[in-house]
């Protein structure tokens with residue numbers, strides 16, 4: 393079975409936009425890694441304790457995508473390139489969260505009133521069906537609300553998001569043992585990329601970043617070309633299988649959940665002109681304003697460095713967004729300055745690593761490295 397790992401460095405994921413760390417399905421655990429992890433454990437624990445003490449006056453925003461009943465649910469691409477957690481892991485993360493933080497709803501964050509000393513907000517991106525079917529019962533058992541960021545065109549046009557369509561096609565290409573060359577729809581441009589790798593995982597790894605630089609009509613053209621070459625087409629019921637319907641969204645809203653804006657087509661906003669960024673946010677806002685529980689808050693698609701600029705945030709503000717959420721991975725000082733809030737992507741099976749992330753460990757390590765070792769000298773080593 394092909395594994396989508398980087399042969400040069402198994403710790404480095406193929407997809408730079410979604411960083412699947414510590415997911416046992418993605419990485420072999422070598423003895424060396426395990427020993428290194430154990431050696432760093434006391435240091436990690438003390439850093440987490442220190443970070444948690446400092447967490448008073450902060451807002452931790454967690455970002456989830458899919459929560460599945462079992463580890464094996466989902467296809468090849470979804471398993472490895474999408475952020476999927478089994479219910480068991482999700483439940484234990486939420487249990488830990490309730491012991492150390494006060495989970496608040498989006499309305500409390502937007503109210504302008506002071507938040508509890510250690511506040512946390514739970515969010516889900518894209519509106520996957522298993523959020524309503526699997527995550528909702530878990531959160532309900534703890535009496536917790538959450539916010540779901542929806543894609544405008546999924547709701548308005550029943551359009552399958554392009555990433556889901558791409559994943560489905562490559563899943564099926566792999567099932568059919570299709571030659572990777574036959575699905576290489578970007579040709580020389582993809583071949584000249586530094587991250588070119590073999591097989592379907594390689595195609596996905598090189599194709600997705602290239603498609604992220606394009607607007608929706610160009611992506612549609614490429615995907616139609618891929619469908620033609622493979623002789624298959626993503627089925628219309630894929631949307632219903634993967635994404636929440638309006639009834640489910642209304643049910644969540646009835647239980648105190650809120651809905652936010654995840655743009656109209658889930659494009660990389662940094663690759664679009666200002667006018668198109670505005671359209672992506674405003675069109676989704678117009679569609680979602682009719683949904684129960686909608687709040688004008690934007691979760692940036694992809695959300696990592698390179699997927700937005702300061703101009704993107706300005707445009708979002710002008711489009712009426714009250715908050716703009718990234719996926720940069722740190723708790724926030726709250727109230728902070730401006731409308732930008734970071735989120736921690738919860739893509740880890742490791743309880744310890746989840747606590748490390750939630751405690752702001754990543755930021756603490758980064759600032760410690762910045763102080764002790766200037767970034768220039770780190771780059772050269």
Ligand SMILES: [Zn+2]
Nearest residue numbers: 517518693694
């Ligand atoms: Zn998304």
